[in-house]
Amino acid sequence: MRVGWFQNLSVSVRVPLVVAGLMVALGLVASQGVLAVLGNLQDARLREITRLHVEGLSVALGPFVPRQDVWEVYDVLDRAQQAGDGQRLLLTVVADGQGRVLAATDPHRAPVGSNIAPFLLEAAAPGDVRMTGDPVLRVAAPLMYQGRDVGRIVTELDVADLLAERRRVAYWLLFGNAAATALLGLAGWLVVARLLRPVGVLVQAMGGETGVPHAIPESRMPRGDPGLMRLFSTYNAMAAAAEARAEAERRLAARERFVSLGRLSSSLAHEINNPLGGLMNAADTILSYPDRPEVVRQSAGLIQRGLAHLRDVSRAILDQNRLDRTDQPLRPEDFEDLRLLFGPEAAARGQTLEWRTLADAEALGHHPAAPVRQVVLNLLLNAGGAAGQSGHVALEVCSDAQGLHLQVCDSGPGMAADDLARLMTSGPLPPGGGVGLRLVHDLVERLGGSIRHDRTPDRTVISVSLPAGRGADA
């Protein structure tokens, strides 16, 4: 919207601007009022001049018009033109009852005997004359003598001076009001800005550039205003609480990586214990039959495979927790690691695990490894827990032009409302439960992606889309 820039201004700027704007509007309304009054006064003055002029001429010309005394009519008009407000009266034309001009102050424009009709066009009655913006106004009136209508008087009035006066007043009003408005607007700005300075401090502390609320330093506390002081203190307490909570969430998130592995510990221990038993047996066999090379070779091969498996498991655990891998690009091997970590968990519950990674290495390389691994692992752990004994868990990874798509399905009974709130919203964490799903939400949000939750009668599907082009360093 066009007012977006205005809304983006701080309150301490917006309010003074609005005050200044209102003052400008007030100035305009006041100026308009003054001009309207001036216009009315000028119209009244004009009507009075016209009325006096016409009435005076009627009295003076009355006897001469019925007699068609051209000279006397001219003489009266000429002398009236010279005297008094003659400069305003540009032209006066007098006609007899038949509309023939008897005389005019300018006989060249209205020759004796010509028709007065052209002069009656656009002529107003003396009582209706008003300023129209035209510097010359035309007024027509009947010429009455002894109660009879004996002719017509048409007068052209020069109102250029009145128009100029109006313009002059308008300019002065504009100038004066602009100066007064600017002065008052500035004063209003300063006063309101000073009044709102604490609000500005508060707004700055609440959002600022980082969007993270922070406490207001002691030096900026409004000590002179007990009410605001209380407000600021309360805000500082709330900001401290929010900071503590954010810190707690950060710690929880950091710990979540270990927590998720912790949740896998028993199955991983089993995964380590199984080959260990085989290794012990192989070692015993070697010790029992040292002189049988084929037995020793076979046992050594068994030991080698067992150790290789242990090496893979330990590497997967290390990779999951190594902080220096946070900026590494995602690889197909990361999904193999995740399968290695989660597979025993699923197997321990007798679950069937469907694992499809369709995205190639190049598509995966556009995304950072650590957060994606954490997202997938947490979703898998959640799905495994929901699917229960002998359930079904599936992971599908694919990519297209829009980016990387991860989909985790389970055959569980569906997500509880609190879990769904953790996964889908940024609101306060519901009491109880872990922060694994919230961590998924925060990581996906940080990666610019989106999460979708679908529930069919027997399946829960969580789909995560991560946009392409954010790079591994996102």
Added chain:
Amino acid sequence: MSPTRRAFLWSTVLVAAGMVVVRAATPFRFALTPVFLDNDAAVLSALRTALAYGIANEVELVQRRTYQEITGALLDGSVDAAWTCGYPFLQHRESLTILGAPVWRGQPRYQSYLIAAADDPATDLAGLAGGIHAFSDPDSNSGFLVTASDLGRMGQTPETFFARTIFTYGHRNVVRAVAGGLARSGSVDGYVWETLAEAEPALTARTRVVARSEWLGFPPFVARTDRLSEPGIAACRDTLLSLRQHSAGREALRLLRLDRVEPAEPGLYDGIAARMAEMGRLR
């Protein structure tokens, strides 16, 4: 002397004295016509002062709109003397006598001017046909008779020659009518036009003299012939003829742009009489 005769003589003396007192209290009424710039208060004041200087009586200047009104007042005795035009003088020649004739630019004569707007292309009377014409007064020589008789010589009358004629009852008004564009042309006293050219050059500059008449007798000062013997009339004549001999008179002459007033005979107005005769024959 019997008491009755003495009483009669005393009463006669008292009545005569009373008549003198009444006579002295009655102002001398001097009529003016639009023959000159009768709108100039300074001229009127100077003329009244000059006349009062010689008449030794209060002088009342009487102004009327038309020659006809002035002539009527003169004939019925409402005024004692008048400065009128040669044309009305000749119209009542048997009743009026010339007290004196003003001398302007060295002679007791003037001309009638035919004027038009400064930018009018007309070069003579014929070129002004079909326009509106301003006359001064139907009893004025320069302001009517000259142009009317000229038209008569052309076989025309003002009504047929011009689209419209208007009478302004003042030579200055004729100039105003032409200068203002009300009339295309006008007939005006040459003396008045020349005097206006000095006093109000902006007004006459908007007009142009198209034609000048022959020299004709200057408008005279007249009184009723049967009252010439009255002391006031005689004093008036003496005063007019001796204006140059006192400062008040000289000031009046200066303002009127006249040289002096000199005795004149009716023959001075033969030119006007000839035009009157022409007009009479046309009727």
